[in-house]
Amino acid sequence: MIAENITQVETRIARACEKAGRDRSSVTLIAVSKTKPLALLQEAYDCGCRDFGENRVQELTEKYEALPKDIRWHMIGHLQRNKVKYLIGKVFLIHSVDSLRLAQEISRESVKKQVTTSILIEVNAAGEQSKFGLTSDAEVLRMVEEIAALPGIAVKGLMTVAPYVEHAEENRQYFHALKQLSVDIMHKNIDNVSMDILSMGMTGDYEVAVSEGAGYVRVGTGIFGERDYVYSVAEK
Numbered sequence: 001m002i003a004e005n006i007t008q009v010e011t012r013i014a015r016a017c018e019k020a021g022r023d024r025s026s027v028t029l030i031a032v033s034k035t036k037p038l039a040l041l042q043e044a045y046d047c048g049c050r051d052f053g054e055n056r057v058q059e060l061t062e063k064y065e066a067l068p069k070d071i072r073w074h075m076i077g078h079l080q081r082n083k084v085k086y087l088i089g090k091v092f093l094i095h096s097v098d099s100l101r102l103a104q105e106i107s108r109e110s111v112k113k114q115v116t117t118s119i120l121i122e123v124n125a126a127g128e129q130s131k132f133g134l135t136s137d138a139e140v141l142r143m144v145e146e147i148a149a150l151p152g153i154a155v156k157g158l159m160t161v162a163p164y165v166e167h168a169e170e171n172r173q174y175f176h177a178l179k180q181l182s183v184d185i186m187h188k189n190i191d192n193v194s195m196d197i198l199s200m201g202m203t204g205d206y207e208v209a210v211s212e213g214a215g216y217v218r219v220g221t222g223i224f225g226e227r228d229y230v231y232s233v234a235e236k
């Protein structure tokens, strides 16, 4: 089932790229595997997936230990500062940085471990109360400038979780605005900051996101089916 789902998602991404005049290689599919047991991640791995997204630190690190080392792990969920130390050195990209204090902690732990950690700034594009992320362009720019000055951390772009909508087209405006914001920031040529990555688009709207310039799409349900409520160590 997972193989078929991945084939279908891949086909739709390829078609969206073609329509938008983009190279297929400019979009990376992240298999969002939160709550899913190792066997299903292994299945996706065997189908060629090398990018996996998780939203809890303990789950990510357990899966990191158990699965092949060429997997790129993406932290896509809200991150608490006291958990940062478990993640550094294992995570490929942290998508969900939304405060300077969090960035400072990532910087501190990265310096300690002598690595550079790549991050994205999370933007609450629709200004939803229930979501994390920065809500104004000015706030995002200020945060990028402040983080740029920290050692051991590199700002690579922006991420957003768009609203849950019935019609994916309703989210085009938010994806478009995020792209625009990333271009505006890129033009400021801030040292240590690239705006190469836009992480946007989920199962319901990734094709629209691709047409608006997404570099990473984060697909969970579309690959693994509906979420299980708990991931427990016993399931391994």
Ligand SMILES: *Cc1c(COP(=O)(O)O)cnc(C)c1O
Pocket: 032, 034, 055, 076, 077, 161, 202, 203, 204, 218, 219, 220, 221, 222
């Ligand atoms: C769970 C999650 C996803 C995947 O959602 P689906 O709708 O199942 O594709 C993507 N991004 C984030 C931040 C998530 O938490």
